[in-house]
Amino acid sequence: MSKLDNKVPEGPLSEKWTKYRSEMPLVAPNNKRNIEVIVVGTGLAGASAAATLGELGYQVKAFCFHDSPRRAHSIAAQGGINAAKNYQNDGDSVYRLFYDTIKGGDYRSREGNVHRLAEVSRDIIDQCVAQGVPFAREYGGNLANRSFGGVQVSRTFYARGQTGQQLLLGAYSALSRQISLGSVKMYNRHEMLDLVKVEGKARGIIARNLISGKLERFAAHSVVLATGGYGNVYYLSTNAMGSNVTAAWTAHRRGAYFANPCYCQIHPTCIPVSGDYQSKLTLMSESLRNDGRVWVPKSHVDVEAIRAGEIKPEELPEERRDYYLERIYPAFGNLVPRDVASRAAKYVCDENRGVGSTGLAVYLDFASAIERYGHSEAVSKNEPNASIEKVKEWGTAVVSAKYGNLFEMYEKITGENPYKTPMRIFPAVHYTMGGIWVDYNLETTVPGLFALGEANFSDHGANRLGASALMQGLADGYFVIPYTIGTFLANEIRTPKISPDLPEFFEIENDVRDRIKRLLNVQGSRSVESFHRELGVKIMWEYCGMSRNGEGLKIARDKVRKLRKEFWSNVYVPHTDSDGEEYNPELEKALRVADFFELAELMIIDALDRHESCGGHFREEYATEEGEAQRNDKDYTYVAAWEFNGLEDDPILHKEELVFENVELKTRSYK
Amino acid sequence: MxxxxxxxxxxxxxxxxxxxxxxxxxxxxxxxxxxxxxxxxxxxxxxxxxxxxxxxxxxxxxxxxxxxxxxxxxxxxxxxxxxxxxxxxxxxxxxxxxxxxxxxxxxxxxxxxKDLVVDRSSFDRIIQAGGYVSVNTGGTPDGNAIQIEKDTAREAFDAAACIGCGACVASCPNASAMLFTSAKVSHLALLPQGQVERRARALKMVSRMDEEGFGACSNVGACEAECPKEISIANIARMNREYISGVFGSAKKV
Structure with a gap:
C-alpha cells in the first residue's frame, strides 16, 4: 500500500494557500505562448478554467460533447452559490464556511482544500458580478442572499431558481471571448474516449468527432478534465441524459486513482418516478422545505384509500397524518440535511406507507404555509374576520411569489396543482462526491493530468451542502488551476510542442477503434437503453443506493459482472458504418454505458470496503439504535483511492489518511 | 392522477x-x-x-x-x-x-x-462576436461596489434567461435571430458592467448575425409567442436603438 502525497502545504490553515501561491513556480508569459493545454468539459469548472488559462496566455484546446459549451449540465443548478462574504453581517467568515463544509461532509474531506475553497469563494462573486451575472439584488442595489440547509448564516447568492444557468453563461461568455481572441480553440461535439500518456505524462486525448464519427488525436503539454459526475450510473437521476463518466473512467484506466466512488448524494425532493418509460428525474429545490411539510398517512388503511383514489390527500384529517420529520427531528424538522431527509423517506416507504401509484412517494404539503401566510396578510390588510377562502387566496399569492416557477414546473410534469393538493416527492440521485483523486494542486496520480469540479473528489467529503457545487466548480476553474497548473508546466518550458503523430497516440487510437468495432460487432438483440436501465434501477439503486448492506453489495457485484458480460455479447447498436464513422447517438450511449458497468463495480467494492456509515454512504450494519448513521473514525478516516487493475482482478486500495488539525470530529445530530 | x-x-x-x-x-x-x-x-x-x-x-x-x-x-x-x-x-x-x-x-x-438534429453553432459565433464583458479573471472590484437597482437587475435577468434553443429563428418567416441576439445585447446594455463596450457590442453582434445568414426582422412577433422562456420582443427594439446609436454615436469606425 503506497502513501499518497496530498501535497497540502505546511503551516497554519489560514496561511497555507496565500503562502503557497506566493512561492509557487511560475511560467513566464513568453513561455506560456508555447505551451498547450487541453481542457475537457465546458461546465462551470471547464469553461472557467479554459477561459482563465487562455487569458494567461496558454494555448488552450477545449472540448465538449454538446453542440455548444453553454449546454453543460451546470446550467441546471437551481438554488445558488455560497460565498463567505458576510454581507448580511450575521457572523459569517471564511472559517465558518470551511467548518460548515467539513461538518456537512461528515468529516471525510481534506482540511487544506476546503479552507482554500472558502477563501476563494469571495473572489468568485466579484468575478461573476464583473462579468454581468444578474444576481438577485436588494432595493438598495446590494447583492441579496438566502439561507440553505445545514448552515446558520445567510451566504447563498442566487439568480432566481436559475443560478447555475446565469453562472454558466458568465463562464461561457468569458470562454467565448477567448475563442474570439484565438487563445482558445473550441471543439464542440467532440467526446474524449481515451487519454494518451507519453513517458508517463498526460500528453493528449483521443476524441471522437460526433458528427463524422471519426477518431481524432489531440496533443498538449497537459490535460485538464472537468467532465462532471457519474450519477447517471443509476440510470435515473437529476443529471442530464448525456452526463457520463467516460472521460474520467478512461483516465482511471490509464492510471488515475478514483477516490470514494461510493459517496453519492441522494436529493430528498424530486418528482417521483411515474412509470417504466421514465428517462430522468426532476429536482424540486431544497428551498421548498422552508415552507413545505413532509408527511405520509399514519395507517395503511388510509394509504390504500388514497392510492385507490377514495380519499384525496388534502382531505385526510390532521390526526391521521404522520409528519415524520417533525416527529423524529424536532430541532431541525423539515430542514434536516439532504442525506437524513432522504433516508427517512425511504424508511416510511419501506413500511409501505408511501403514496402515489407506485407507493414510492411522500407528500410535501403547503396547506399550512398557505394558511399561515394568509392569516398574516389578513392582519396586515386589517381584515381579521376574513373568510377562510379569502385567507387561502391571499396565502396562495404569497407562496406563489416565493416558489411560483417551481410550482409551475411541478404542474407541467405531473398535471397536478400543488396549491390545491400536496406535492408528491421522492429522493433521487443528484450529485457524486467521489471522483478522480487529486492532490492540493488538483493533479491526479498521472503527472500532468488535472481534474476539476464534480469530476474530482476533493472538497465535499461524504456529503455536499446545498449551493456548494457551483462554488467548487468555479473556484477550481477561475482561482485554483490557473496557479497550480504552473507546478507542472514550469518544468515543461523546454518541452517542444507535442506531436499527435507519436506512436503512443496511434496505439491508443487503435485501442479505441477496436473497442468501437467490438461494440458494433456484437449485433445482439437488446438495446443499450435496456441494459442501462437494468444496471441503474435494478442493481445500483436497489443495492448501492440510499442504503447498502454487505450481503446486498456482494449480490450486486455478481449481478453487475453478469450483466456486463451479457452487454458485451448481446447488445445491439444500430449502425450503417462498421467503423462507427457516422453520426450515431446510439453508439455514443453504448460507449458510455460500457464504462458505467466498470464504474458500478468499483462503487460496490468501495461501499463494501467502508465498514461505517457517513454522509451519502449508509451501511445498514452501521447504524445507531435510532437508525442514524454511525461513523467509525478510528478505522475509516481515510480517502479510499483505487488503482485500476484490470477487470478480472480487484482494484488496489491506496489510503490517504485524513488529518484534522483544526476541527474536532463529532457526531452530527439534528434531533 | x-x-x-x-x-x-x-x-x-x-x-x-x-x-x-x-x-x-x-x-x-x-x-x-x-x-x-x-x-x-x-x-x-x-x-x-x-x-x-x-x-x-x-x-x-x-x-x-x-x-x-x-x-x-x-x-x-x-x-x-x-x-x-x-x-x-x-x-x-x-x-x-x-x-x-x-x-x-x-x-x-x-x-x-440528421433527422431532427440541426447545427446551431451560428449562435455561438454571434456570442463570440461580442456577447461578453471584456474582463479577465481576478482583480475585479468587490461585488457590492457595483450597485444595481433591483428592477434593472430583474429586467437584465429577464433577457439573460434565454436558453439559446433557436425557437425564435424557427418560428420566424425570415429565420431571423433578432430575438436571440437582442436578448444578449439587452442583458449587457442594461447593466453598468456592460456600458464600456455597449456600442461596439451591438454593431459586432448584429453584423455577425447577418453574416451567418439569418434574416431581418419584419415585426411579425412569432419569436416572442413561441419563445419557451417568454423573452420579450421589446429587446429587439432596444437592440435597434443600441445599433443606431452605435452607428451614429461613435466616432470610431467599426
Whole structure:
C-alpha cells in the first residue's frame, strides 16, 4: 500500500494557500505562448478554467460533447452559490464556511482544500458580478442572499431558481471571448474516449468527432478534465441524459486513482418516478422545505384509500397524518440535511406507507404555509374576520411569489396543482462526491493530468451542502488551476510542442477503434437503453443506493459482472458504418454505458470496503439504535483511492489518511 | 392522477447526408404521463427492436434549461404549450388517435445534421462576436461596489434567461435571430458592467448575425409567442436603438 502525497502545504490553515501561491513556480508569459493545454468539459469548472488559462496566455484546446459549451449540465443548478462574504453581517467568515463544509461532509474531506475553497469563494462573486451575472439584488442595489440547509448564516447568492444557468453563461461568455481572441480553440461535439500518456505524462486525448464519427488525436503539454459526475450510473437521476463518466473512467484506466466512488448524494425532493418509460428525474429545490411539510398517512388503511383514489390527500384529517420529520427531528424538522431527509423517506416507504401509484412517494404539503401566510396578510390588510377562502387566496399569492416557477414546473410534469393538493416527492440521485483523486494542486496520480469540479473528489467529503457545487466548480476553474497548473508546466518550458503523430497516440487510437468495432460487432438483440436501465434501477439503486448492506453489495457485484458480460455479447447498436464513422447517438450511449458497468463495480467494492456509515454512504450494519448513521473514525478516516487493475482482478486500495488539525470530529445530530 | 394509454400516428422528418429528407409515418402507443421526448424514446426502442435506425433528436437536461431540445411540433417550435420547451411538454395534451407532425428547426443558418438534429453553432459565433464583458479573471472590484437597482437587475435577468434553443429563428418567416441576439445585447446594455463596450457590442453582434445568414426582422412577433422562456420582443427594439446609436454615436469606425 503506497502513501499518497496530498501535497497540502505546511503551516497554519489560514496561511497555507496565500503562502503557497506566493512561492509557487511560475511560467513566464513568453513561455506560456508555447505551451498547450487541453481542457475537457465546458461546465462551470471547464469553461472557467479554459477561459482563465487562455487569458494567461496558454494555448488552450477545449472540448465538449454538446453542440455548444453553454449546454453543460451546470446550467441546471437551481438554488445558488455560497460565498463567505458576510454581507448580511450575521457572523459569517471564511472559517465558518470551511467548518460548515467539513461538518456537512461528515468529516471525510481534506482540511487544506476546503479552507482554500472558502477563501476563494469571495473572489468568485466579484468575478461573476464583473462579468454581468444578474444576481438577485436588494432595493438598495446590494447583492441579496438566502439561507440553505445545514448552515446558520445567510451566504447563498442566487439568480432566481436559475443560478447555475446565469453562472454558466458568465463562464461561457468569458470562454467565448477567448475563442474570439484565438487563445482558445473550441471543439464542440467532440467526446474524449481515451487519454494518451507519453513517458508517463498526460500528453493528449483521443476524441471522437460526433458528427463524422471519426477518431481524432489531440496533443498538449497537459490535460485538464472537468467532465462532471457519474450519477447517471443509476440510470435515473437529476443529471442530464448525456452526463457520463467516460472521460474520467478512461483516465482511471490509464492510471488515475478514483477516490470514494461510493459517496453519492441522494436529493430528498424530486418528482417521483411515474412509470417504466421514465428517462430522468426532476429536482424540486431544497428551498421548498422552508415552507413545505413532509408527511405520509399514519395507517395503511388510509394509504390504500388514497392510492385507490377514495380519499384525496388534502382531505385526510390532521390526526391521521404522520409528519415524520417533525416527529423524529424536532430541532431541525423539515430542514434536516439532504442525506437524513432522504433516508427517512425511504424508511416510511419501506413500511409501505408511501403514496402515489407506485407507493414510492411522500407528500410535501403547503396547506399550512398557505394558511399561515394568509392569516398574516389578513392582519396586515386589517381584515381579521376574513373568510377562510379569502385567507387561502391571499396565502396562495404569497407562496406563489416565493416558489411560483417551481410550482409551475411541478404542474407541467405531473398535471397536478400543488396549491390545491400536496406535492408528491421522492429522493433521487443528484450529485457524486467521489471522483478522480487529486492532490492540493488538483493533479491526479498521472503527472500532468488535472481534474476539476464534480469530476474530482476533493472538497465535499461524504456529503455536499446545498449551493456548494457551483462554488467548487468555479473556484477550481477561475482561482485554483490557473496557479497550480504552473507546478507542472514550469518544468515543461523546454518541452517542444507535442506531436499527435507519436506512436503512443496511434496505439491508443487503435485501442479505441477496436473497442468501437467490438461494440458494433456484437449485433445482439437488446438495446443499450435496456441494459442501462437494468444496471441503474435494478442493481445500483436497489443495492448501492440510499442504503447498502454487505450481503446486498456482494449480490450486486455478481449481478453487475453478469450483466456486463451479457452487454458485451448481446447488445445491439444500430449502425450503417462498421467503423462507427457516422453520426450515431446510439453508439455514443453504448460507449458510455460500457464504462458505467466498470464504474458500478468499483462503487460496490468501495461501499463494501467502508465498514461505517457517513454522509451519502449508509451501511445498514452501521447504524445507531435510532437508525442514524454511525461513523467509525478510528478505522475509516481515510480517502479510499483505487488503482485500476484490470477487470478480472480487484482494484488496489491506496489510503490517504485524513488529518484534522483544526476541527474536532463529532457526531452530527439534528434531533 | 390517473394515466391512460393513447395511440398516435407520428409523421417524423427523416434526413441524412445523402438523402434530402421526407416525412415518415410511425404508430406508437404511449402513456399520457410521458414527456414528448419519452414518447420519442418509446418510438426509438420500438425501431431498435425491429433493427431499424432510430430517430435522431437533440436533448439533454430534460428540465427545460439547457436549450438542447428543439422540434417543430404540428408547425410550432416546442409544440402547443405556452412557455414550455419540448422536453417539458407532456403527452396528456394530446388526444387518442391524433396525428403529430415532427420536424426540425428549419433555417438556412441551422443546417440539418440528421433527422431532427440541426447545427446551431451560428449562435455561438454571434456570442463570440461580442456577447461578453471584456474582463479577465481576478482583480475585479468587490461585488457590492457595483450597485444595481433591483428592477434593472430583474429586467437584465429577464433577457439573460434565454436558453439559446433557436425557437425564435424557427418560428420566424425570415429565420431571423433578432430575438436571440437582442436578448444578449439587452442583458449587457442594461447593466453598468456592460456600458464600456455597449456600442461596439451591438454593431459586432448584429453584423455577425447577418453574416451567418439569418434574416431581418419584419415585426411579425412569432419569436416572442413561441419563445419557451417568454423573452420579450421589446429587446429587439432596444437592440435597434443600441445599433443606431452605435452607428451614429461613435466616432470610431467599426
Amino acid at each position: 390517473s394515466s391512460e394509454t393513447i395511440k398516435l400516428t407520428l409523421k417524423v422528418w427523416r434526413q441524412t447526408e445523402s438523402d434530402p429528407g421526407r416525412l415518415e409515418d410511425y404508430q406508437v402507443e404511449i402513456n399520457t404521463h410521458m414527456s414528448f421526448l419519452e414518447m420519442l424514446d418509446v418510438l426509438n426502442e420500438q425501431l431498435i427492436s425491429e433493427k431499424k435506425e432510430p430517430v435522431s433528436f437533440s436533448h439533454d437536461c430534460r428540465e427545460g434549461i439547457c436549450g438542447a431540445c428543439s422540434l417543430v411540433i404540428n408547425g410550432r417550435p416546442h409544440g402547443p404549450m405556452q412557455g414550455t420547451t419540448t422536453c417539458q411538454l407532456h403527452m396528456r395534451h394530446f388526444e387518442d388517435g391524433e396525428t403529430i407532425y415532427i420536424e426540425p428547426f428549419r433555417a438556412k443558418a441551422f443546417p440539418v445534421i
